[in-house]
Structure formats: C-alpha cells, structure tokens
Amino acid sequence: MTSALLVLEDGRVFHGTPYGAAGETFGEMVFNTGMTGYQETLTDPSYHRQIVAMTAPHIGNTGVNDEDPESGRVWVAGYVVREPSRVVSNWRANRSLDDYLKEQGVVGIAMPGTRALTRHLRERGAMRAGIFTDPSEPVDELVKRVRRAPRMEGADLSSEVATTEPYIVPAIGAKRFTVAAVDLGIKGMTPQRMAERGCEVHVLPAGATFEQIMAIEPDGVFLSNGPGDPATVDVTPLRRVLEAGLPFFGICFGNQIFGRALGLSTYKLRYGHRGVNQPVQDVRTGKVEISAHNHGFAVEAPIGESFDTPYGRAEVSHVNLNDRCVEGLRLLDGRAFSVQYHPEAAAGPHDAAYLFDEFCEVMNRAQA
Missing domain, CATH: 3.40.50.880 (Class I glutamine amidotransferase (GATase) domain)
Structure with a gap:
C-alpha cells in the first residue's frame, strides 16, 4: 500500500497510509479530543486551514449521514486518524467517512502515532504541518515547504x-x-x-x-x-x-x-x-x-x-x-x-x- 507522511514544521515526521483523498495539503496542526462528533468537526468552519488529528483511536464507525453536517462542506485542511473503521454501522449512514473525504477532496492520513503527535503538540504547541500521500521529494524539502505555509497569527479568515x-x-x-x-x-x-x-x-x-x-x-x-x-x-x-x-x-x-x-x-x-x-x-x-x-x-x-x-x-x-x-x-x-x-x-x-x-x-x- 502507498505510504503517506505527516510532516511538522519542526522536522518531526510521522508515517502512515493515505486516508481520504490523494495528494498533499498544508495547515495548522491541531488535535481534537472528542470521542464522538467527527462529522460535525469536519464541517465546522472554525477549522478552516487546520489539519485536525483525532485523539479517539477509532474513527468512522457510524459513517456519514446528511443530517449532521454543520455547513455545506468539509472545512478542515487535512485529517489525521489512528484507525479508520472498516465497517460502517448506523441506521442513518449513507456512505463511509473515507468516501466522504474523497468526495470533498480532503487529504488525510491513518497512522499509529496519534498519541505521540498529541503529546508533541502539547509540549511544543500548535504548528504548521503538511500531509503527503505519495511523497516524491526528500523529507528536508517537504519540511521547507511546510515552513512556507502561512501561519494562523494574523490570518483574517x-x-x-x-x-x-x-x-x-x-x-x-x-x-x-x-x-x-x-x-x-x-x-x-x-x-x-x-x-x-x-x-x-x-x-x-x-x-x-x-x-x-x-x-x-x-x-x-x-x-x-x-x-x-x-x-x-x-x-x-x-x-x-x-x-x-x-x-x-x-x-x-x-x-x-x-x-x-x-x-x-x-x-x-x-x-x-x-x-x-x-x-x-x-x-x-x-x-x-x-x-x-x-x-x-x-x-x-x-x-x-x-x-x-x-x-x-x-x-x-x-x-x-x-x-x-x-x-x-x-x-x-x-x-x-x-x-x-x-x-x-x-x-x-x-x-x-x-x-x-x-x-x-x-x-x-x-x-x-
């Protein structure tokens, strides 16, 4: 399976597999501690230009429905999960979260290091990051590209x-x-x-x-x-x-x-x-x-x-x-x-x- 990378601006790199759309994305790296509500999180406009990591280990088990979105589109810049659900089980669901992210063009990564990522952000603070689902450049070059992304300070969004x-x-x-x-x-x-x-x-x-x-x-x-x-x-x-x-x-x-x-x-x-x-x-x-x-x-x-x-x-x-x-x-x-x-x-x-x-x-x- 194709490998994917999550690259932080301080040079920390996490390895995983692509989740959602293929490609690359940049944003402020943050984490969400909610055990439920991933669909509302994804569609919350407050997450514009942010890559969101979910600390709950299992995401996507209730799929996606047409009743719970908080806006007309997904706003997160990227999405990080530990273990995507392999089965959708909810009577309201009409598609999987993976399919939904692909439809919306949201680049994501599934990786085992979400706990380490969260601890890193708590110690170092929120920072810029990039997700690359099929990286062709050296990590040093990817870090440089992440550091060229705009900061949240001073952003009028x-x-x-x-x-x-x-x-x-x-x-x-x-x-x-x-x-x-x-x-x-x-x-x-x-x-x-x-x-x-x-x-x-x-x-x-x-x-x-x-x-x-x-x-x-x-x-x-x-x-x-x-x-x-x-x-x-x-x-x-x-x-x-x-x-x-x-x-x-x-x-x-x-x-x-x-x-x-x-x-x-x-x-x-x-x-x-x-x-x-x-x-x-x-x-x-x-x-x-x-x-x-x-x-x-x-x-x-x-x-x-x-x-x-x-x-x-x-x-x-x-x-x-x-x-x-x-x-x-x-x-x-x-x-x-x-x-x-x-x-x-x-x-x-x-x-x-x-x-x-x-x-x-x-x-x-x-x-x-």
Missing part, C-alpha cells in the same frame, strides 16, 4: 467561510424576537437553537456594518464562532451595537471580538481547546459545565474582579478549569455577554444550552 448573502432562519412556532446574527463561520445548529426559542434569525455576512445590522430592527445581536486571528477583525460595528444598548450574545470567535470591543487584548493559546470535554466553571454560581470547544485564541482579562470598559463595568463570567483561560465575559448591567465555547452542542454535551435562554431573557427585558 472569517470572510472566507461566511455567507456572502444574507438569509433568514424562521422562528419555530410563534415569533418572539428578531436576531441579527453576524456569520463569522457560523454552525448550522446555532441559529436552529435560537429558532427553537422563537427567534427569527437574520444571518448576515461577516463584514456586516452597523447600518446593515440596524436595518433588520433587531431585538438582539449575535456574533458567531469562526476561524482566524481575532486581532484582524474590525470591531467598530460591535462597539456601535454596544453604544446603542442592544442586547448582545457572542460565542467562541464572537467572545474574542466582544473582548476586543471592550478594550481587552487577545493572544494565541499554546495548543488551543478542541473537543467536547472541556470543564468550564461559571464564576457567578460555582457550577461546572462540560462544554464543546474549538479555538486557538483567547481573551486576556482579569479574573475575580470587575473592570472598566467604555460601556460600563464588566467581568469574566466563566473560566476553564484546566488552564484558567477566560471562557466568558459580561457587562454587569446584564445586556451583553459571551462565552468561549459552543452551547449549540453539535457535537457535544448540552450543559450550556441555557445560554440561549439567557439571551432570550435579555431581549425580553429590553422589550419591557
């Missing part, structure tokens, strides 16, 4: 994954609220969760202006997850939303944009949080949630004390119990808040679903 035209997700049942959702790489389940609560969601392109947001006459504004460096995004529209006093909710990339709008800085994590098993504590109640994550950047903010912003006092509302990373922010007047994780739970636990209810409560108070 949200416009590459967001919708180019506005669209509406209608409320399920009676309409209660109108929400302007700025698509920075939104997952399909997110507006669905709001629609389930009576929200008519107007999804806008990543570059939506304040005027375009206000033209919808929204009861609340939402900023989604997405890929890239938050320092590249213009926060002026969100600052004007906050100045206008509109209810606001942001998740993941939206949390980082909210932090920058408040005057805080962002930084790149050593290897990020990606998976469905991150423990997060609500510092207001002490409650711990198991949550779904996918981010490589975070907000720098004081934990345990409130701080001044142009829009009033604010505080860190949630923290990660693994590394004390900031996982949520809120204005103390209650009209704007955000979290670093994914409450839509696709895939992932449902511990954080209450956040959509909180957003509806904020909009309800604003209408009173």
Whole structure:
C-alpha cells in the first residue's frame, strides 16, 4: 500500500497510509479530543486551514449521514486518524467517512502515532504541518515547504467561510424576537437553537456594518464562532451595537471580538481547546459545565474582579478549569455577554444550552 507522511514544521515526521483523498495539503496542526462528533468537526468552519488529528483511536464507525453536517462542506485542511473503521454501522449512514473525504477532496492520513503527535503538540504547541500521500521529494524539502505555509497569527479568515448573502432562519412556532446574527463561520445548529426559542434569525455576512445590522430592527445581536486571528477583525460595528444598548450574545470567535470591543487584548493559546470535554466553571454560581470547544485564541482579562470598559463595568463570567483561560465575559448591567465555547452542542454535551435562554431573557427585558 502507498505510504503517506505527516510532516511538522519542526522536522518531526510521522508515517502512515493515505486516508481520504490523494495528494498533499498544508495547515495548522491541531488535535481534537472528542470521542464522538467527527462529522460535525469536519464541517465546522472554525477549522478552516487546520489539519485536525483525532485523539479517539477509532474513527468512522457510524459513517456519514446528511443530517449532521454543520455547513455545506468539509472545512478542515487535512485529517489525521489512528484507525479508520472498516465497517460502517448506523441506521442513518449513507456512505463511509473515507468516501466522504474523497468526495470533498480532503487529504488525510491513518497512522499509529496519534498519541505521540498529541503529546508533541502539547509540549511544543500548535504548528504548521503538511500531509503527503505519495511523497516524491526528500523529507528536508517537504519540511521547507511546510515552513512556507502561512501561519494562523494574523490570518483574517472569517470572510472566507461566511455567507456572502444574507438569509433568514424562521422562528419555530410563534415569533418572539428578531436576531441579527453576524456569520463569522457560523454552525448550522446555532441559529436552529435560537429558532427553537422563537427567534427569527437574520444571518448576515461577516463584514456586516452597523447600518446593515440596524436595518433588520433587531431585538438582539449575535456574533458567531469562526476561524482566524481575532486581532484582524474590525470591531467598530460591535462597539456601535454596544453604544446603542442592544442586547448582545457572542460565542467562541464572537467572545474574542466582544473582548476586543471592550478594550481587552487577545493572544494565541499554546495548543488551543478542541473537543467536547472541556470543564468550564461559571464564576457567578460555582457550577461546572462540560462544554464543546474549538479555538486557538483567547481573551486576556482579569479574573475575580470587575473592570472598566467604555460601556460600563464588566467581568469574566466563566473560566476553564484546566488552564484558567477566560471562557466568558459580561457587562454587569446584564445586556451583553459571551462565552468561549459552543452551547449549540453539535457535537457535544448540552450543559450550556441555557445560554440561549439567557439571551432570550435579555431581549425580553429590553422589550419591557
């Protein structure tokens, strides 16, 4: 069988066999600790330009269906698994994961060293990498090519994954609220969760202006997850939303944009949080949630004390119990808040679903 190589920018090389499409690919090498949800991971726009290694040893056993994708295509730049399932066994499956990757042109590798790769990234940090399913050049040349690939720092990617035209997700049942959702790489389940609560969601392109947001006459504004460096995004529209006093909710990339709008800085994590098993504590109640994550950047903010912003006092509302990373922010007047994780739970636990209810409560108070 043809051999394949995974080459890291620091010169580490892993050997395996081709999985998915043939060819070569480059991206930031990251790992995902989820034991389930590989289909949602593959179609999450936040993984744009990243090669994702799954730490769960057996991938593909439930195949691929047409109900679980979070967007219209696979976004990962490449895919690394330890042992692909040889049999698809699920009543909803209509093709294998291997066939799906080939259809989507996603280059992957199956290799025995996923644990060693994960430990390497935890020690050295996320880095650029390349997958080569039939390498014809010496490894030294492949390393040089990997090092010429663009870094994630400074990458403005949200416009590459967001919708180019506005669209509406209608409320399920009676309409209660109108929400302007700025698509920075939104997952399909997110507006669905709001629609389930009576929200008519107007999804806008990543570059939506304040005027375009206000033209919808929204009861609340939402900023989604997405890929890239938050320092590249213009926060002026969100600052004007906050100045206008509109209810606001942001998740993941939206949390980082909210932090920058408040005057805080962002930084790149050593290897990020990606998976469905991150423990997060609500510092207001002490409650711990198991949550779904996918981010490589975070907000720098004081934990345990409130701080001044142009829009009033604010505080860190949630923290990660693994590394004390900031996982949520809120204005103390209650009209704007955000979290670093994914409450839509696709895939992932449902511990954080209450956040959509909180957003509806904020909009309800604003209408009173």
